[in-house]
Amino acid sequence: MSEFEILKERFERMGIPTLIADPRQLEWDGKSLVAEDKKIDLVYRRVLINDIVAKPAECSALVKAYSANAVCVANNFRCKIPHVKTFFAVLTDEQNGALFSHGERELIRNHIPWTRVVADVGTAHYGQHIDLLAFIRRERENLVLKPSDEYGGSGVTLGWETSETTWDAAIENALSAKNGAWIVQERIPIRRELFPYIADVGRVDYRDMLVDFAPYLFRGKLCGFLTRLSATGLANVTSGGGQVPAFRISPRVSAAN
Numbered sequence: 227m228s229e230f231e232i233l234k235e236r237f238e239r240m241g242i243p244t245l246i247a248d249p250r251q252l253e254w255d256g257k258s259l260v261a262e263d264k265k266i267d268l269v270y271r272r273v274l275i276n277d278i279v280a281k282p283a284e285c286s287a288l289v290k291a292y293s294a295n296a297v298c299v300a301n302n303f304r305c306k307i308p309h310v311k312t313f314f315a316v317l318t319d320e321q322n323g324a325l326f327s328h329g330e331r332e333l334i335r336n337h338i339p340w341t342r343v344v345a346d347v348g349t350a351h352y353g354q355h356i357d358l359l360a361f362i363r364r365e366r367e368n369l370v371l372k373p374s375d376e377y378g379g380s381g382v383t384l385g386w387e388t389s390e391t392t393w394d395a396a397i398e399n400a401l402s403a404k405n406g407a408w409i410v411q412e413r414i415p416i417r418r419e420l421f422p423y424i425a426d427v428g429r430v431d432y433r434d435m436l437v438d439f440a441p442y443l444f445r446g447k448l449c450g451f452l453t454r455l456s457a458t459g460l461a462n463v464t465s466g467g468g469q470v471p472a473f474r475i476s477p478r479v480s481a482a483n
Contacts, residue, residue: 233270249273252287259291266291271301275309276375311374311409314341320350344371344400344408358410359397366393368413371400375407379465386413387459421455436461439472 230246237244247261259266269288278285291297307313316322317334318341326334342349342358349358362369366385371393373381383396400408417437425431438454438461456467463469 230272249278249288250281250284252285252291254287254290257296259287259297266297269297269299271299274377275303275306309375311341311372311411312343312406314338314411315343315409317341320353339414340412341409343374343406344397344410345405346401359401362397362410363394366390370411370413371396372409372411373403373407374409377462379460379462382460382465384413384459433457436467438467 234244234246243264245262245264251261252266253260259269271288273285278289282289288297288299292299292303317338323331340351344362345358347358349356351361362371366388369385371383371385383393385393388396400410417439418434419437420432421435422430423433435455435457436459438452438456440452440454441448442450442452451472453470453472454461454463454467455470456462456465458466461467
């Protein structure tokens, strides 16, 4: 059963009429967004914005309803801004510091990895002026190259898992693309732990796994986690990672207490 079907069943048990629809099936009558002759109040958007942009005529009903504030869209179109990884270059470039409050700058320093758009330019690395391309080549073990507008780990090159020749080729590939299409980002230490798994003939074995523990925050409130494990350096499911449940447990109270 797909995620869509699970959510549909859950909502319907709560008394909320729900349908799964292709955005090309939606209709806009000038007042309401409609699917299967039913007025739509809330859209949980999973289709990629790039796909909507690629088929503007076929997806126009959703865009028109959104523009008219006639429907609430969860994963609204504004979320495209932080989805594009060049956004992190804007956040971490000291030249943009005046755009943020003291508290915001502190938050960025503590939680956003140093990021730059790949280009033949001079820039700063924690206050020190650097030639970016020379820095990228020299610091391969501490950097990662990523396409700015992809997902699922597509095109990601981890410098510490890559030969110098492959790394140089990745840099040249990034430079040959349009401006802003690739970013370079500093390596961040990721938690790893041993986890049990079922090996051959039902034997339980243990494997060292990368832990990607991402909190869901809604209006500032913690509402759950997306937890993924991976035996590789990438946690994306399409790159070898796997999604697992996360449990909140209370500390064990000893009998003496």
